[in-house]
Amino acid sequence: xxxxxxxxxxxxxxxxxxxxxxxxxxxxxxxxxxVWCYLLETTxxxxxxxxxxxxxxxxxxxxxxxxxxxPSIVPHMDPxxxxxxxxxxxxxxxxxxxxxxxxxRHFDHAGGNRHFGEVELIxxxxxxxxxxxxxxxxxxxxxxxxxxxxxxxxxxxxALAPGIKLLFTPGHSVGHQSVLVETPTxxxxxxxxxxxxxxxxxxxxxxxxxxxxxxxxxxxxxxRSIAQSEKSYVFFxxxxxxxxxxxxxxxxx
Numbered sequence: 001x002x003x004x005x006x007x008x009x010x011x012x013x014x015x016x017x018x019x020x021x022x023x024x025x026x027x028x029x030x031x032x033x034x035v036w037c038y039l040l041e042t043t044x045x046x047x048x049x050x051x052x053x054x055x056x057x058x059x060x061x062x063x064x065x066x067x068x069x070x071p072s073i074v075p076h077m078d079p080x081x082x083x084x085x086x087x088x089x090x091x092x093x094x095x096x097x098x099x100x101x102x103x104x105r106h107f108d109h110a111g112g113n114r115h116f117g118e119v120e121l122i123x124x125x126x127x128x129x130x131x132x133x134x135x136x137x138x139x140x141x142x143x144x145x146x147x148x149x150x151x152x153x154x155x156x157x158x159a160l161a162p163g164i165k166l167l168f169t170p171g172h173s174v175g176h177q178s179v180l181v182e183t184p185t186x187x188x189x190x191x192x193x194x195x196x197x198x199x200x201x202x203x204x205x206x207x208x209x210x211x212x213x214x215x216x217x218x219x220x221x222x223x224r225s226i227a228q229s230e231k232s233y234v235f236f237x238x239x240x241x242x243x244x245x246x247x248x249x250x251x252x253x
Contacts, residue, residue: 005041005252011052012081015074020209033238045098051112083112117148127175169195171216188232
């Protein structure tokens with residue numbers, strides 16, 4: 001197997017409180033962030049990285065609203081932003097995908113997992129265990145579990161295929177993973193996913209919304225070291241400035 005192209009797939013947007021992007025600021029105004037999925041074209045078929053927001057968000061922008069409180073997360077999703085129509089525009093159905101790399105369980109990254117009952121979803125064991133525990137809560141949002149889903153559970157850094165390495169980067173969530181891809185066009189591309197929302201988190205150490213701040217900073221240090229060693233192009237999880245330069249599908253890296 002060899003990677004031939006890396007596509008960036010726009011998957012809607014999400015309003016997030018500014019304080020979640022920079023924990024030093026008491027600013028709760030919403031910042032309209034891009035949501036991304038990624039499609040790797042390989043000689044053995046396509047590999048999908050993340051599945052975007054759940055279809056349920058199309059009719060429920062108030063999904064995370066609480067009575068009497070301003071929401072800190074507001075999904076903005078049109079029907080065409082679901083992972084099934086996104087794949088259709090690239091010429092695929094969920095059953096065509098060789099596997100799905102599920103980077104972590106948050107709604108804007110694993111919301112479409114339930115569409116992939118016929119392929120393996122690759123997830124860190126720690127993240128899966130946390131997902132199962134979360135589902136026991138009475139107010140849990142169950143968008144990514146289904147009896148027919150087949151998770152391949154891994155532990156730590158994992159070489160998925162030639163040119164595709166999954167990097168264990170806990171902190172934002174307990175079992176978060178980032179992805180390092182080698183492409184013939186761009187060379188090394190580091191997808192931080194949510195190990196770093198924006199360049200400021202990665203380059204300046206600006207604290208952001210994480211489950212474990214110490215582990216998050218250690219993961220960023222790990223990614224910085226890898227990116228320097230591999231001379232990687234670094235693609236951040238939700239960076240509105242970087243978005244201006246992104247080449248979305250059908251362009252490729």
